[in-house]
Amino acid sequence: MPGYLNIHESDTRNLTSWGNYPVVESSVFMCNDEQEARSYILNEGTTIPRGNGRSYGDSALGKNVINLLQLNKFISFDDQSGILHCESGVLLEDIVRIFLPQGWFLRVTPGTKLITVGGAIASDIHGKNHHQAGCFSSNVLDFRLLLSDGTCITCAPDQNSEIFRATCGGMGLTGIILDSRIKLQQVTSRNILQQTIKSENLQSTFDLFDKHELEPYSVAWIDSLASEKNLGRCLFMKGDFACDGNLNYSPSKSLNIPFYFPVFCLNTMSVKAFNYLYYNKIRDNFIESTVSVDAFFYPLDAVNNWNRIYGRQGFTQYQFVLPKEKSFDGLREILIRIHRSGQGSFLAVLKLFGKENENYLSFPCEGYTLALDFKVSPGIFRLLEELDKIVLSCNGRIYLSKDVRMNTAMFRKGYEKLDGFLKIRKELRADAKFISLQSIRLQL
């Protein structure tokens, strides 16, 4: 009956993730608690767990999706050890809002706090302190995983450790993370003492990363449209928590982008202008400032739906990592190629990773990672395939949480531990249950 609402167990709708590409019809089950998750697993067909839908591509998309945002209860917090026990749908935003005023903060946080704890584990996310703190999983004490047969196991680095290593970074393909215990770090302030340093070219950018290796947080924004002698120039940002004892935190207000920008808004000219202005907004070669945690870690969260500026066609993020010894030449070649294509990126973020961890599909390995945003357009996938070749020739790899288009060969060569992952997935019979568009595309 039109105008009447019926509450169904699953809801069929058009679903997309943060890149707004692709958009697919999915049957979405909103899960309220563990019992519901179990009976859904036992009674329904294939599915893929989904949190806040902030992965960029098709990792959390599928014919059937189980949405875990309502599995968002805090279970306990020990203010002596900083160990937080919570369900997997809890948003990092809530953790920051509740615990920062008490002097606790995430040990590893990505560039947005609008993701769930379960998503952080499944993507084994990294942050500006990867070179010192590793990935999110290094602070996960354990989690409970719901398997394809409806049973539930506890996984920790020393308990079901193979499944732990397959699930951290495993893109939801081993089972459903129900709850987990993570360790928070004690901090003394809601503020970050930030230094911004300008570099002239790629070599000086690299020098900055080496020189400031001991800084806990560092990242660089690269002007992806600069060329020749300016190629690889950047604003290098580093920082650490201030010592002012000010824990008076309330989340910053955010702006909203209420509609999709028309296609023509974002073109080579506007991106060039943005990059030019952004780089030149800082006149001195060095400035120091005190900024809030929100401004330092989550600058883009200040604008809700910022993905809409890329228009209705959506966008994709291309993030790769190159082993350190090959980083310089590889990045140089990639930046030249991008410059030649004229397809600049608003946000080109460079970061030096620390050591690789043992997880099967975690992205980071020691070397430089660059993340680039591109509007989805006819020419873009051709350019990305060219970039793939360069990444591959340097033995690099692409981040699954951002990926929406790489081919199987590229994936297999990038992730050497893949066979081990596939074996575990088979043993858990997860390959017949947990299926995303990405897992189909990559034959995972």
Next chain:
Amino acid sequence: MEFILILGAKSDIARALAIVYARHGYNLFLAARNAKELERFASDLQIRYQVEVRMKEFDVTEFSSHQLFFTSLNPMPSGTLFCIGYLGTLPASAKEITEIVHTVEVNFTGCATILSVVANEYEKKRTGFIVGISSVAGDRGRTSNYIYGSSKAAVSAFLSGLRNRLHPSKVHVLTVKPGYVRTKMTKDLSIPEKLTSSPEKLAEHIFRSQQKGREVIYSFRIWRLIMLIITHIPEKLFKRLSL
């Protein structure tokens, strides 16, 4: 710090109310049958809002236990929210004796006994507030749910009497008559979307109304009008309608 008692804390409206009161800094007694099942909900509220949340075993149909239940709460809650409702299995609820008895006992008798205990205590202390969730279904009996409706009519009349009695003692009574609300109770019903509220919206509305000291509220203003019309249709005509 002040405690609030929520009776029937497992219902969707009760949970939404618990969140709103916790967010405003109230500590909570969550009372329900098998209250232990609320453990995770309680821990979440305690961590999120840094309030104290205690679970209490309560059975609304164990009338004789109500006195002891309430007086053993320490500290005595400064406000009590009655959120228990039983829709019954339609249409059996109108035909089977046990269903009729159960519906009336849960919705009305239990409400009257526990809230009388509460009222006596609040009257003595000359402070406190009571919120009772009744229903628009109580405004006029209709074929589709008149056992539920008449038990809620009794609740509305009871609350109005209680308000009258407690007024001199400065104890405030709020009657809530929700129209359709999207909850577990209504999940199998086809209900008009435009007239349907969410537990979260309703809970905000109840909190604001309780704080302002209002007497009788509907979930949307339109419901007041709808029910005004429905209650004024002459019985001669009304009996022919299928509502």
